[in-house]
Amino acid sequence: MTTDLPRDDGLVDMLSRVRRTIRDYLRTKHRVEDANQHPIAAILAARAVADAARQDMLSHARRARGAGVPWRDLAEPLGVDQSDTWVDPPGEAFRLVAGPPPMPYDPIYATWSCASCEQVITDSGPLAGHPTDAEKGHRDDCRRYANEIAAYEART
Numbered sequence: 001m002t003t004d005l006p007r008d009d010g011l012v013d014m015l016s017r018v019r020r021t022i023r024d025y026l027r028t029k030h031r032v033e034d035a036n037q038h039p040i041a042a043i044l045a046a047r048a049v050a051d052a053a054r055q056d057m058l059s060h061a062r063r064a065r066g067a068g069v070p071w072r073d074l075a076e077p078l079g080v081d082q083s084d085t086w087v088d089p090p091g092e093a094f095r096l097v098a099g100p101p102p103m104p105y106d107p108i109y110a111t112w113s114c115a116s117c118e119q120v121i122t123d124s125g126p127l128a129g130h131p132t133d134a135e136k137g138h139r140d141d142c143r144r145y146a147n148e149i150a151a152y153e154a155r156t
């Protein structure tokens with residue numbers, strides 16, 4: 001089961017501002033006072049906001065990977081359904097961030113910038129196993145990479 005987003009006052013206020021922004025957009029761009037008057041424009045505006053929020057979410061996930069957050073710790077905040085026994089949460093988190101392959105059956109990769117060695121890393125995901133197989137591009141003296149390797153070897 002995924003954890004619901006916290007419904008604290010700050011989040012509720014933020015979502016209210018987003019909805020107000022969409023209403024203001026519809027009012028100024030389409031001169032409608034009620035989204036029901038122009039549902040297609042309302043859908044497009046809401047989708048633009050959702051797409052931007054999704055891109056922000058994925059960007060934050062890539063930055064978290066760069067800082068050393070493992071895929072398994074990203075699954076829940078990314079909304080991966082953890083109650084489905086057929087779903088591998090770390091693998092699903094990786095697939096979400098990596099996106100679809102360029103061609104069917106092509107391998108997928110997530111790329112992110114390493115916060116330690118500042119290199120762009122090509123990440124093959126948790127099923128690749130050892131970090132030396134999963135993460136390509138670190139500098140030889142990268143502290144994050146050394147920590148990732150030590151954590152992996154301690155688990156296996």
Ligand SMILES: [Zn+2]
Nearest residue numbers: 114117138142
């Ligand atoms: Zn690195």
